[in-house]
Amino acid sequence: MYKNYSFLLPVLMLLAASCGSGSSGDSHVDSTPLELKYASLLSIDRGDGWDRVTITNPWDTTTTLHTYILVPDTAEIPGDIPEGTVVRTPLKRAVVYSTIHTDLFRELGAEDIVKGVTDVPYITDSTVISRIRAGEITDCGMHTAPSIEKIIALAPDGVLVSPYENSGSYGKLGQLGIPLIECADYMEISPLARAEWVKFYGLLSGRFDEACRMFEAEESRYNALKEKASAATVRPRVLLDTMYGGVWYVPGKKSTTSQFISDAGGENPFDIYHDGGSISLSGEKVIHTAGDSPIWLIRYSQPTPLTIGQLKSDNDLYTAVDALRNGNVWGANSSEEDYFSVMPFHPSVYLDDLIKVIHPEMSDSVASPRFFHKLK
Structure with a gap:
């Protein structure tokens, strides 16, 4: 698990x-x-x-x-x-x-x-x-x-x-x-x-x-990326992570995670909660609020890559997410690449990854995202 x-x-x-x-x-x-x-x-x-x-x-x-x-x-x-x-x-x-x-x-x-x-x-x-x-x-x-x-x-x-x-x-x-x-x-x-x-x-x-x-x-690198992403005409909703311990932790509006999504040209479905940090919700509440998200980003840690099949077998609720049905689920495995240590003081690296996933048409680089990989 x-x-x-x-x-x-x-x-x-x-x-x-x-x-x-x-x-x-x-x-x-x-x-x-x-x-x-x-x-x-x-x-x-x-x-x-x-x-x-x-x-x-x-x-x-x-x-x-x-x-x-x-x-x-x-x-x-x-x-x-x-x-x-x-x-x-x-x-x-x-x-x-x-x-x-x-x-x-x-x-x-x-x-x-x-x-x-x-x-x-x-x-x-x-x-x-x-x-x-x-x-x-x-x-x-x-x-x-x-x-x-x-x-x-x-x-x-x-x-x-x-x-x-x-x-x-x-x-x-x-x-x-x-x-x-x-x-x-x-x-x-x-x-x-x-x-x-x-x-x-x-x-x-x-x-x-x-x-x-x-x-x-x-600061210079981050703001340049943010400015580029601000030109996006569509801001897709982005669902984050999965349930853990019976609850689903989602980012409130006043959190760095929500700001990252916004700066990358996306929308956090849980900006309705004007909190900092994470908010714990039931799986049913998350699906009701954000099940129509076209992009799903999952940050996790395990020895082997997370798969679509594993998601489906872990919880039937996940099959109701549009991003899963459309094959647009991305995972970042911290056991392979420790983004948690990079992100705090090099946020531009993480922002660049998010832009490549949320708005691939806006990325200057043909390289794949450093942290996130599309689930198979």
């Missing part, structure tokens, strides 16, 4: 880990805002010897999820810095929960800062796997139940975690005095908004200039 991706040491060590993570300072300090064109959940202010990074709470945008004060580790911590969690930069011993961010640090030329990871069974990057086998990176367990002992032993200067609604203080991990860096980029409502978070990760890793160049190039 295939599955969707809809994934104590001595007191002195604890004190050492906590030296850079205290909250201190004055909230009224002169600074200059860094221009961010797309990110809605991130703001960066540059002061004298520090950077303040403010992350808006995605689940209550009237509140702040976290404020970080980034201070170079070569300098004294100023006495008049703003309030927030102090992080010494660049990070040198980070624990990273998501492969998306380990891949990003490698691309920025900062792979050596990663000393611990979680969810090793899902890592596909050969460089990271080799470093784990060589003992250069520690397997810290699963992100849902990380090994606190292994994390403490690493004495990290930051742990990059994936926040969830009501995730609270992260249990024992939040009591160690180690800066917890909440990577809420996945909750942005547009592809370029998420991609712009590379500037934050560039500051953390000492690769800010490289991060800015990377984003500028990506």
Whole structure:
């Protein structure tokens, strides 16, 4: 069956880990805002010897999820810095929960800062796997139940975690005095908004200039593709994925997935739901709303390619989808090509794939889509 991706040491060590993570300072300090064109959940202010990074709470945008004060580790911590969690930069011993961010640090030329990871069974990057086998990176367990002992032993200067609604203080991990860096980029409502978070990760890793160049190039490519797709006279409805665990997760209007479909010249049948992220619906509700979609894109993971026959045998409901009856079902198998790691900070690559599927007549390239393949 295939599955969707809809994934104590001595007191002195604890004190050492906590030296850079205290909250201190004055909230009224002169600074200059860094221009961010797309990110809605991130703001960066540059002061004298520090950077303040403010992350808006995605689940209550009237509140702040976290404020970080980034201070170079070569300098004294100023006495008049703003309030927030102090992080010494660049990070040198980070624990990273998501492969998306380990891949990003490698691309920025900062792979050596990663000393611990979680969810090793899902890592596909050969460089990271080799470093784990060589003992250069520690397997810290699963992100849902990380090994606190292994994390403490690493004495990290930051742990990059994936926040969830009501995730609270992260249990024992939040009591160690180690800066917890909440990577809420996945909750942005547009592809370029998420991609712009590379500037934050560039500051953390000492690769800010490289991060800015990377984003500028990506922004240019993405907007050029979007402009081309905007000329489409027909915007076909696009159904996504399949049922999982008795429900069907579909993208709300304020989600990056819905924005991707729109930017590729398609229509998300579930834009009627003005939500961010995914909405869980019954199979019957999805078929009633989107069964007439002429295009069906399925993101999945399994050792062998998904087939039309497998879809039909898995659930009779699927036979009511127009795209299946017309042979226009496309699958992206993440076990073969890890688009989840590419898409966040290189959205143009994913957008190019979508345009090739939704509007093949508009593609400049004769090459097949990189991620999606028509099901047989």
